[in-house]
Amino acid sequence: MSAFADLAREQAATDAVLAGYPDLGARVGQDGIAVRELWVHRIEEYARHCGHADLLRERVDGRVGQ
Numbered sequence: 492m493s494a495f496a497d498l499a500r501e502q503a504a505t506d507a508v509l510a511g512y513p514d515l516g517a518r519v520g521q522d523g524i525a526v527r528e529l530w531v532h533r534i535e536e537y538a539r540h541c542g543h544a545d546l547l548r549e550r551v552d553g554r555v556g557q
Contacts, residue, residue, distance in 0.1 A: 505533060 512519065515527040549555055 509526060510528060511528040515525065515530070517526050518524065519529070520525060
């Protein structure tokens, strides 16, 4: 369960930082990445890991998605 607590803590920290940039086109960091790109990357990574978890679950219980 500590992994879930770690995830929640990291997501809250990311939310707090990104909320400080209401302009999604603002460029941040040394590479000048748009805030919009950071949000999209976060969503993509979360979805990718959820997909991995689903594949593992399918191997355990044999149920597949619809």
